[in-house]
Structures are given as structure tokens and as C-alpha cells.
Amino acid sequence: MAKPKVYVTRLIPDEGMKLLYEKCDVTVNPYDRVATREELLENVKGKDALLSLLTDTIDAEVFEANPNLKVVANYAVGYNNINLKDAEKYGIPVTNTPGVLTETTADFAWTLLMATARRIVEADKFNRSGQFKGWGPLLLLGQDVHHKTIGIIGFGRIGQAVAQRARGFDMNVLYYDMNKMPDVAAKYDAQYRELDDLIRESDFITLHVDLNESTRHLISDREFGMMKENAYLINTSRGPVVDEKALVRALKEGRIAGAGLDVYEDEPLMAPGLAECENAVLAPHTASATRETRGAMARIAAENVLAALEGKRPPNIVNPEVLDK
Ligand code: DGY
Numbered sequence: 001m002a003k004p005k006v007y008v009t010r011l012i013p014d015e016g017m018k019l020l021y022e023k024c025d026v027t028v029n030p031y032d033r034v035a036t037r038e039e040l041l042e043n044v045k046g047k048d049a050l051l052s053l054l055t056d057t058i059d060a061e062v063f064e065a066n067p068n069l070k071v072v073a074n075y076a077v078g079y080n081n082i083n084l085k086d087a088e089k090y091g092i093p094v095t096n097t098p099g100v101l102t103e104t105t106a107d108f109a110w111t112l113l114m115a116t117a118r119r120i121v122e123a124d125k126f127n128r129s130g131q132f133k134g135w136g137p138l139l140l141l142g143q144d145v146h147h148k149t150i151g152i153i154g155f156g157r158i159g160q161a162v163a164q165r166a167r168g169f170d171m172n173v174l175y176y177d178m179n180k181m182p183d184v185a186a187k188y189d190a191q192y193r194e195l196d197d198l199i200r201e202s203d204f205i206t207l208h209v210d211l212n213e214s215t216r217h218l219i220s221d222r223e224f225g226m227m228k229e230n231a232y233l234i235n236t237s238r239g240p241v242v243d244e245k246a247l248v249r250a251l252k253e254g255r256i257a258g259a260g261l262d263v264y265e266d267e268p269l270m271a272p273g274l275a276e277c278e279n280a281v282l283a284p285h286t287a288s289a290t291r292e293t294r295g296a297m298a299r300i301a302a303e304n305v306l307a308a309l310e311g312k313r314p315p316n317i318v319n320p321e322v323l324d325k
Helices: 014-023 037-043 060-065 084-090 102-117 120-128 157-168 182-187 195-201 221-226 244-252 291-309
Strands: 005-008 025-028 049-052 071-074 149-153 172-176 190-192 204-207 232-235 258-261 280-282
Touching: 005 014, 014 025, 014 291, 037 060, 049 291, 060 084, 071 291, 102 120, 102 157, 102 204, 102 232, 102 258, 102 280, 149 157, 149 195, 157 172, 172 195, 182 190, 195 221, 221 244, 244 258
Parallel strands: 005 025, 005 049, 049 071, 149 172, 149 204, 172 190, 204 232, 232 258, 258 280
Antiparallel strands: none
């Protein structure tokens, strides 16, 4: 019997590729770059499954090119790159890779937090460029992290994992979420605040929300205006949650102390002026980039593909209504 056909829009780790190669006829984007729109539309034709990345826009045009897809398995926990309304219209299940990147992303949010507060990137550049001439009482002064207030916006899995780490630094933990979660919050000694109050009170604000219409530009000029002058903003969620031009203004005018970013509004581009801000630490969307986590994400994405191809309910379906109709 012919094997089902899968298009993988960019090579993912072996943990997933091996599973797919065992049971499927696999076409992989041969280039080490995002597949172009034309390549995506061409290659999806005639396939049974699509394994996509967060850099691929999956919408009606893709489903029109192949309305018979049995699944779109996104290699990410976030799936804002997929138009779920269009997927529903075509009855196509969509899956993601939740859970496995929680701790890794929380580690990275903390990496950015520590790096900005303690100016580690500036320090490294300073040292490598031969400017270190001896210990100085005023050299590269940063800010303490321990015993400060951290405000976590979005108190899902990753937000909670960030809170867990904050306890080790004896921090005062605040959270904001659409849902108040007193029992969960009690585990981390976290207190609920309305969004504006959290923004006003926090020394470190870290974002862990999904990107949707209610979170687009959640942090903009108004919010920067409310932050403490010594506050830091950390974003490992999605770029458009922050109005990046407003952020550049806030960083340049010293309205906030700094920012640690993993994601950008118009990736891979950055807002004009951001790259020149010494008080920002800028990572290239690598919060989940460990061998272990990227391998686990690959395995899960492949398992979702295989389940759908075997006529089973994919374990990580995000639009179950298409199957329950
Ligand atoms: C995700 O999975 O949504 C992450 O952004 C990938 O790093």
C-alpha cells in the first residue's frame, strides 16, 4: 500500500523525522530557510499532512491548494500563524506541541531577565574589546533581581514555571491573567493584580500570553508610561504583543531600564533603532532552542501527524470542533 504523503516545510530534528520516514512518503523543504509562499503552495498539493513552522502562514490559500489535508501539525506551541477559522471552514485539524517547552522557555525568560539586569552582554563586549583595565566601583552597574517584584502577564504553564523560579530569588510575585487562579497562585505565593496595577508595581515584567486580537500591542506607549523608570520588560511570547516602536522610544528616552526580547513584531526584522539600544538584550527567537526540547517538539509534531493519518484523534489538537461536528 502506498505510504501517506507528508510535506515538512523545514527540516526538524531527527526525533520527528525518523518517525515520519518510517511510515510516510516525506517531502522536506531542502533549503535551510523558510519555504517561500510559492514553494509552500506547490508542495502542499497532493499531500495527506502538512508539518508547518511558526514562520509559515497557513490560511485559506493553503487549504484551497489542498482541501484534503488530514492535519496541519505546527512545530510550536503557539499557532497564531494558522488561521483557525479557515481551518474550520475546510474541516482540517490543527495541532501544536504544548508542554515540552514550558521549562525551557521559562529558563530562557530568566536568562533574558538576568542578562538585562546584570548587563552581561555589555560586559562581555566590554571585556572582549580590551576595555577592562581593572576593577571599578562604578563599572557596569546593574540592578538587583533578588527581593524585587516580578509581574507575570499570562499565568499559564510558562508563566507559572517563571513564577516557580522567582521563588528561588525571594521575589515578590505578581500575576495577571484573564482568569484569576487563587489555588494555582498559592503554590507560587503569587498575588493577582489588575493589569495596570501589575505594570505600575513591577520591577520586572515578563510576558507569557498567546497572541490574539486582545493581546496585540498589550504593551504600548500608555503602559511604558506607567512602568517604573527602573523596570525591565521581558518578552518570550510573541513579538506583536509589544508595540516595538513604542518600546524603542521607551528604551531610548530612559522611560524604562531595559528589555530582554526573544521575539519581534515583524520577525526577523527589528523596529528601527532597537538594535542600537545597549539596554536591550536581543535573542533570535531561541527560547525553546535546546537539543532536548526541539527534539521533543519534533517527536510530538510527528506523533500528531501519524495519529491523524491513522484516523485517530491527534493528541494535541487545538481545534477539536472540526472532529466533533
Ligand atoms: C513556540 O513553540 O511557540 C515557540 O515560540 C517556539 O520557540
